[in-house]
Structures are given as C-alpha cells and as structure tokens.
Amino acid sequence: MPGLEGLYLKWNVVESLQSLRLAPQLRYLYLGASSRVESLEHVASLKELEWFQVESPSKAFEIEALGKMARLVGLGLTGSESKKLELQSFAPLSELRGLKWLHLGAVHVRDASLVPLAQLTSLEWLGVGNYFSVEEFARLSAHLPGVICDWLSPYVRYHRSMFPCRTCGVNWRVGTPGKGSKLLCPTCDTQKLAESIVRFNEAKSAAIRGAI
Structure with missing residues (x-):
C-alpha cells in the first residue's frame, strides 16, 4: 500500500x-x-x-x-x-x-x-x-511560557464538581505541581497553597534570570 x-x-x-x-x-x-x-x-x-x-x-x-x-x-x-x-x-x-x-x-x-x-x-x-519536582516544572514554564500544560503554572483549578473540599464544604481543591504534591483547598489550606505558589514562582524567576 x-x-x-x-x-x-x-x-x-x-x-x-x-x-x-x-x-x-x-x-x-x-x-x-x-x-x-x-x-x-x-x-x-x-x-x-x-x-x-x-x-x-x-x-x-x-x-x-x-x-x-x-x-x-x-x-x-x-x-x-x-x-x-x-x-x-x-x-x-x-x-x-x-x-x-x-x-x-x-x-x-x-x-x-x-x-x-x-x-x-x-x-x-x-x-x-506530575512525576517531576516543582523546580523542573517551573524551569520548563520559563522556557515555554505559551504552552498549555496543567503543571506549568503554580496551581491548576479544576471544575467545581471535581475534588470538593469536605472540610469547608464551600470551596474545591486545586492541584499543585511537583511529585508527591497534594490537592489543596484555597480556603482551608491557604498557607500551604501560598508556600507552594511562592516556591514555584521563585524557581521560575531564577530560571528566567539564568536565561538572560
């Protein structure tokens, strides 16, 4: 053929x-x-x-x-x-x-x-x-800023029907990049989510500075 x-x-x-x-x-x-x-x-x-x-x-x-x-x-x-x-x-x-x-x-x-x-x-x-470190995802996001990928951002927000938080019963959990990471509720896990976001953004900023 x-x-x-x-x-x-x-x-x-x-x-x-x-x-x-x-x-x-x-x-x-x-x-x-x-x-x-x-x-x-x-x-x-x-x-x-x-x-x-x-x-x-x-x-x-x-x-x-x-x-x-x-x-x-x-x-x-x-x-x-x-x-x-x-x-x-x-x-x-x-x-x-x-x-x-x-x-x-x-x-x-x-x-x-x-x-x-x-x-x-x-x-x-x-x-x-989601099998790689936060730093690996953050560095890749610095090099490929326009790519659609769940893990190339500080967190991924799913539809509200997914992963509802049983603690507050109002919000729903978000995914965070990095091997071993957990789903976090923006309301109940505010501190942990903030720390995860800071870690991602710091690694991304370092990658951008290194590329200049």
Whole structure:
C-alpha cells in the first residue's frame, strides 16, 4: 500500500514494524494498547510521518530513533499508570523542534529531568504526568511560557464538581505541581497553597534570570 497515509491499529500484538517500509507516504500512525514493539527504527524511516502515537505498549522501548523524525508535529507516548513506560531520558525528543502537540502520558524518566523539552519552542500543548519536582516544572514554564500544560503554572483549578473540599464544604481543591504534591483547598489550606505558589514562582524567576 504505497499510497497509504493513515494507519490506526487499536488492539494489536504487533512485534515488528518492518512492514511500514511498504508505506513510505504514511503521515499518521497510531498503535493501540497491547503492541509489543521493541524498536522504533522502522517508524523513524517514514520521512513523511507527521503524527505518531503509541498507547500502553506491553514492552518497554527506547526513543532514540524518534529524534530523527523532523517532520513530526504530534507525538504521543501514552498509557495508564499501571502500565507506565520508563525511559532513560527525554533527551532524544529535544531534536523534534517542529512538535506542536506532545503527550507523554504515564512516561517516567530515570534522570527525572524536563530540561530536554525546553528546546521544543514550537510546542502548543504538553501532557505530562506530575512525576517531576516543582523546580523542573517551573524551569520548563520559563522556557515555554505559551504552552498549555496543567503543571506549568503554580496551581491548576479544576471544575467545581471535581475534588470538593469536605472540610469547608464551600470551596474545591486545586492541584499543585511537583511529585508527591497534594490537592489543596484555597480556603482551608491557604498557607500551604501560598508556600507552594511562592516556591514555584521563585524557581521560575531564577530560571528566567539564568536565561538572560
């Protein structure tokens, strides 16, 4: 199928992507849950690919090959926390300067660093788990000020129907960035929330000063 431009495989047991060489015009590729792919080298050979997403792979893989995919505007490595994908680093992604949408779902990295993502200056939306320090999120927010991401701000305010505060019964709790952080009620946890906001803003200001 040399003219194929889109391929969506929801439930699959794909182990090798070697056959993708037969679809050189592929622009959109989605691999759903249960895929057993261990190497992305054949994906990297698709020069026209613009959007690539993998959901809950059953085997871990490395992402070095993704750094070669210069045309990508959308990339998703998603899944549930019960099927987290652990990588060494986000470093290979720093080469994808054309990315506008990046969903890292339940991805954990051993070096615990978001620094490589600061190079993605075309990014518009970022989905990443709250698995990093407050300082990591704050520094990234300084480099990517226009990106939509829950954790690149001092706190995230959800709809009032979510996380109601059972203590005051009036307000509802907000999310705060940083691994191990808790939901806080602006009314009942005023001091803790203020301290969290100050910590985030100080780290962000330090990152901005360091970039000047």
